[in-house]
Amino acid sequence: MTKPDTLYATPQSKLGRFAFDEHVVEVFPDMIQRSVPGYSTIIAMTGVMAGRYAQGQSNIYDLGSSLGASTLSMARQINSRDCNIIGVDNSAAMIERSRAYISEATAPIELRCENIQETEITNASVVVLNFTLQFVAASERAALINKISAAMRPGGILILSEKIRFADQHLQQLNTDLHHAFKRANGYSELEVAQKRSALEDVLVPETLAEHQQRLREAGFSSIDVWFQCFNFASLVAIK
Numbered sequence: 724m725t726k727p728d729t730l731y732a733t734p735q736s737k738l739g740r741f742a743f744d745e746h747v748v749e750v751f752p753d754m755i756q757r758s759v760p761g762y763s764t765i766i767a768m769t770g771v772m773a774g775r776y777a778q779g780q781s782n783i784y785d786l787g788s789s790l791g792a793s794t795l796s797m798a799r800q801i802n803s804r805d806c807n808i809i810g811v812d813n814s815a816a817m818i819e820r821s822r823a824y825i826s827e828a829t830a831p832i833e834l835r836c837e838n839i840q841e842t843e844i845t846n847a848s849v850v851v852l853n854f855t856l857q858f859v860a861a862s863e864r865a866a867l868i869n870k871i872s873a874a875m876r877p878g879g880i881l882i883l884s885e886k887i888r889f890a891d892q893h894l895q896q897l898n899t900d901l902h903h904a905f906k907r908a909n910g911y912s913e914l915e916v917a918q919k920r921s922a923l924e925d926v927l928v929p930e931t932l933a934e935h936q937q938r939l940r941e942a943g944f945s946s947i948d949v950w951f952q953c954f955n956f957a958s959l960v961a962i963k
């Protein structure tokens with residue numbers, strides 16, 4: 724049974740930096756559903772797109788796989804296409820807990836506990852970065868996207884989902900306010916919203932859609948589209 728997220732429900736005199744530790748792992752399914760608008764749609768459609776673009780005898784990567792939601796969604800749609808499905812996360816707690824989540828998969832799934840910047844990526848037809856790149860140091864993002872592109876088969880896809888920021892300050896404030904309203908509607912208090920925002924500061928660093936699109940173009944992706952957006956959360960698909 725999913726444990727409710729109450730990590731920031733009481734006042735904390737000293738907020739630590741947000742980390743994907745055992746405490747977050749315990750409440751993660753509840754946390755992400757109540758915090759990220761459209762999360763279920765993004766996960767489901769990640770599977771659908773993988774089912775369309777996965778190529779036989781290729782590797783399918785879920786980079787920053789957390790509890791394996793995207794990994795499992797892709798495994799359900801790819802079926803028996805002789806693909807290797809690989810979930811990668813640098814949180815040992817996430818990897819350990821995800822083993823139970825992916826146990827229902829009929830396709831074999833390999834889980835790796837390592838930093839995605841160090842992951843060897845080869846012969847890829849589908850790569851997923853769902854709410855992962857935003858936690859990578861800004862100076863290392865281009866190298867990671869370039870590595871993915873270089874390892875990807877022609878016709879392969881990268882699915883990139885991120886919290887985004889807006890260059891227009893009015894739109895930035897509007898979408899921030901709408902996101903906070905979304906969280907309050909899902910039962911979070913003002914205290915919880917404020918404390919989590921403080922814990923994430925300088926840990927989750929969002930970029931504009933234009934910055935993401937430029938980086939993808941420079942890495943060699945030919946077709947780039949925002950296929951989903953709700954407030955300050957968006958998902959892009961980039962085709963090699």
